[in-house]
Amino acid sequence: MKLIFRVVTVCCLMLIANVWADEARPLHDDVAVEAQVRRLSEELRCLVCQNQTLADSHSELAEDLRQEIRVMAIKGMSDQQITDYLVERYGDFVRYRPPLKSTTLLLWFGPFALLLGGGIGLFLMLRRRAKSAENSPLSADEARKVNALLNKES
């Protein structure tokens, strides 16, 4: 009885292994190639579902593009060459890290410009406020109130 149970268990385990084997994606044997495919597909945007990377997306185009990247990686093309290949076809938008050029200056430096502008504005405002507080003497009414409060405490 115990033996039958064991055999059935082993058979079940083998079945599970088979199911996994079926679902696995066609991966290349070369570990370096797969690492390059993964690295690149995490850096590149899927244009069908624009907020996902090629690695995250299950769209058909993303799968095609991953396969395309794999073919290029097997050919021994560098990351730069593969990225250029895709940018040539889909534009800079395909990259999650947009390159620095005249059309992307605002994108790259806009937030810093805003921060700087806000900082300068805040600095000027605080300085003006400090100055106005220093330079305005108390009116007679205010002086009397201050004295009253001070006397009360002591």
Next chain:
Amino acid sequence: MKRALLPLIIFLVVVGFLFVGLNLDPREVPSPLVGKPAPAFSLPRLDNADKIISNKDMLGKVWLFNVWASWCGACRDEHHVLVALSKSGVVPIYGLDYKDTRLDALQWLAEGGNPYVATAVDENGRVGIDYGVYGVPETYVIDKAGVIAYKQIGPVTEAVLRDKILPLVKRLQIQ
């Protein structure tokens, strides 16, 4: 008084930007291929798999290259526009049947009418990648020298045809 207006002005500018942003379509990504030679292809024809059609066959004329598929819902929306255009004879339309099965594609043309002079079959989507296709339907206007002059992402509507594609085609045909 002036100082009180400043935040309001900044607020209105931001609202202005956001309002314009609301009406932009994030799916319309400018194609880097506009102004560049159309990528070469050489594919079997839909009506006859033994015959090969190549982009070089169309050199010397202005043509539209429409990427479609029988599984594509938005293609159904633009189909009657393309059929009407092909009947007018203003500009030849060639098709790229993208990641489709031949039988479904042929049935689709039999049902909806065939606006294409010829259709190339891109079964595995390789030519689609060369053309930067990411959302079918897409339509390219290609000039006499084989350079892409315009790319329409999404269906060709009567308005797009009237305002953008036809004026461009007329201009290119004179050149």
